[in-house]
Amino acid sequence: MSKALLCPCEDVTSSEVEHAIEKGYCDVESVKRFTGFGTGMCQGKQCLTAVARLLEDKVQPKPKPSQLMAFTPRPPLFPTELSLWASASFDPAKAPGGGVPDAIGLTEHALKPEHPVPAKAKVVIIGGGILGLSLAWNLAQRGETDVVVLEKGYLCAGASGRNGGGVRMQWGTPTLIQLARRSIELMGRFARDLGVNVWFRQGGYLFLAKSDAVVAKLERAAALHNQHGVPTQILTPDAARDVVPHLTMTGVKAAAWNPLDAVVFPWPFLWGYAHAAQKLGVKVETFTKVVGFEQRDGKVTKVITDRGDIACETVVLAAGAWSPAVASLAGVALPNEPHRHEICSTEPLKPFLGPLVSVLDSGLYFSQSMRGEIVGGMGDPKEPAGMNLGSTQRFLTRYSQALTEQLPQAGRLKILRQWSGPYDVTPDNSPILGRTPGLPNLLQLSGFVGHGFMMAPAVAERMAAWMATGESDELFERFTLSRFAEGRLEREDMIIG
Ligand SMILES: Cc1cc2nc3c(=O)[nH]c(=O)nc-3n(C[C@H](O)[C@H](O)[C@H](O)COP(=O)(O)OP(=O)(O)OC[C@H]3O[C@@H](n4cnc5c(N)ncnc54)[C@H](O)[C@@H]3O)c2cc1C
Numbered sequence: 001m002s003k004a005l006l007c008p009c010e011d012v013t014s015s016e017v018e019h020a021i022e023k024g025y026c027d028v029e030s031v032k033r034f035t036g037f038g039t040g041m042c043q044g045k046q047c048l049t050a051v052a053r054l055l056e057d058k059v060q061p062k063p064k065p066s067q068l069m070a071f072t073p074r075p076p077l078f079p080t081e082l083s084l085w086a087s088a089s090f091d092p093a094k095a096p097g098g099g100v101p102d103a104i105g106l107t108e109h110a111l112k113p114e115h116p117v118p119a120k121a122k123v124v125i126i127g128g129g130i131l132g133l134s135l136a137w138n139l140a141q142r143g144e145t146d147v148v149v150l151e152k153g154y155l156c157a158g159a160s161g162r163n164g165g166g167v168r169m170q171w172g173t174p175t176l177i178q179l180a181r182r183s184i185e186l187m188g189r190f191a192r193d194l195g196v197n198v199w200f201r202q203g204g205y206l207f208l209a210k211s212d213a214v215v216a217k218l219e220r221a222a223a224l225h226n227q228h229g230v231p232t233q234i235l236t237p238d239a240a241r242d243v244v245p246h247l248t249m250t251g252v253k254a255a256a257w258n259p260l261d262a263v264v265f266p267w268p269f270l271w272g273y274a275h276a277a278q279k280l281g282v283k284v285e286t287f288t289k290v291v292g293f294e295q296r297d298g299k300v301t302k303v304i305t306d307r308g309d310i311a312c313e314t315v316v317l318a319a320g321a322w323s324p325a326v327a328s329l330a331g332v333a334l335p336n337e338p339h340r341h342e343i344c345s346t347e348p349l350k351p352f353l354g355p356l357v358s359v360l361d362s363g364l365y366f367s368q369s370m371r372g373e374i375v376g377g378m379g380d381p382k383e384p385a386g387m388n389l390g391s392t393q394r395f396l397t398r399y400s401q402a403l404t405e406q407l408p409q410a411g412r413l414k415i416l417r418q419w420s421g422p423y424d425v426t427p428d429n430s431p432i433l434g435r436t437p438g439l440p441n442l443l444q445l446s447g448f449v450g451h452g453f454m455m456a457p458a459v460a461e462r463m464a465a466w467m468a469t470g471e472s473d474e475l476f477e478r479f480t481l482s483r484f485a486e487g488r489l490e491r492e493d494m495i496i497g
Pocket of ligand 1: 126127128129130131132150151152153156157158159160161162163164165166167288289290291318319320321322323326341342343377420421422423424445446448449450451452453454455
């Protein structure tokens with residue numbers, strides 16, 4: 001085992017990179033997500049070439065130069081203090097615009113395997129995000145291993161590899177409260193059940209309210225939480241400062257605090273579910289894009305990919321914010337809309353911030369990861385609908401202003417990395433689940449807005465049970481696509497951003 005350090009910032013050794021290659025991660029973006037190399041202060045400048053060289057030496061067949069391409073360039077190109085961004089100006093009346101694009105892994109990739117996909121499978125899951133992979137693992141656990149997951153990019157290419165890792169029980173409807181409670185229980189056991197450390201840290205969520213309307217929303221929600229066994233408390237601003245002493249409480253009228261909420265590191269969940277499912281016989285086909293469907297007698301009979309067709313009995317559409325585009329290939333109209341959400345991460349600090357803090361009025365949220373970074377984001381009311389994975393300076397400025405207002409010491413911190421991902425927004429902020437009207441073997445598993453990561457373990461557990469046993473489950477009756485045509489909306493309003 002070589003202890004030679006390839007990435008000094010994140011302590012990644014050459015044998016860890018070789019281990020990633022053995023696991024099948026054969027491009028720099030996938031190896032980055034598996035090992036964490038290139039995510040530290042130097043932003044890959046010291047290690048990228050060494051990792052690319054190792055990939056060239058070890059990967060068989062030998063990769064083409066185009067397969068060893070550098071990371072997606074993202075601003076800030078140099079670590080820059082939050083206070084500098086906070087003092088920059090932007091026109092608040094203007095929509096955010098495109099920003100520096102990021103399309104890697106989401107378009108056809110040089111790593112697309114040359115051999116065809118399996119000719120048939122009982123279940124085909126479209127989308128290798130947290131929802132598709134957790135469903136695949138849960139199906140396999142129940143003995144259903146004739147499953148193929150199709151992912152057009154690398155694992156973590158979609159929203160599941162780009163989110164804030166927040167998991168909370170503080171929701172506005174009983175269903176989401178119960179699902180989140182179950183997910184948090186499953187996430188707490190993930191390392192034991194699947195053998196992967198997901199850096200689960202139960203530091204709580206502290207919501208801050210700056211207007212009477214948001215105070216009323218938090219109070220209503222807290223009463224509901226208490227009815228469902230969640231110990232949320234409404235705090236005065238002074239009491240909230242006892243929870244996070246560094247906060248200024250500028251403009252804050254009240255807070256809601258649940259110490260059982262948590263944060264996780266999203267990436268290991270994906271390869272954790274993927275590896276465990278593969279061990280049980282599931283096939284996970286990355287760099288494989290669904291381009292159409294064959295249908296007969298009101299059923300999907302084949303999924304058509306850019307690596308051949310797969311005949312199947314059941315198809316699950318778990319393509320997150322891309323689901324409407326994929327559904328349209330089957331002539332199905334979904335009402336979800338992608339909305340870009342931007343997010344960033346700072347240099348690491350010693351642990352000082354227990355909870356994830358969120359100002360519900362503005363959509364600001366931030367937490368400290370187990371690696372010490374402050375990871376946070378902020379919704380933008382001016383963001384138009386549409387698939388856009390660009391990164392903007394407008395976001396950095398708005399976020400830095402809002403963060404330093406609440407946490408002035410953060411002004412000295414440097415922002416290291418910035419990226420964005422798509423929220424998968426439905427008209428009522430609730431997911432779309434269950435059968436598709438007119439195509440009953442096309443199952444829906446999308447529309448999780450900005451909370452799909454935390455809902456996935458619990459929803460996938462119930463969906464696998466529903467699919468495998470055929471027993472009814474109200475989740476897959478109530479949250480169906482048909483509810484929109486029937487005017488049966490399931491509104492959720494505890495949305496950050
Ligand atoms: C900035 C940000 C912060 C967030 N913060 C949180 C949070 O703190 N907590 C939380 O719970 N949630 C959070 N979310 C939301 C969460 O990330 C998503 O709800 C969740 O990851 C959705 O998972 P998914 O599997 O449905 O979609 P994805 O992870 O997007 O996976 C869908 C996959 O389908 C693939 N795909 C698309 N089209 C095709 C095709 N034609 N063929 C094959 N594959 C295809 C895509 O490449 C993608 O990998 C956040 C999201 C963003 C963007």
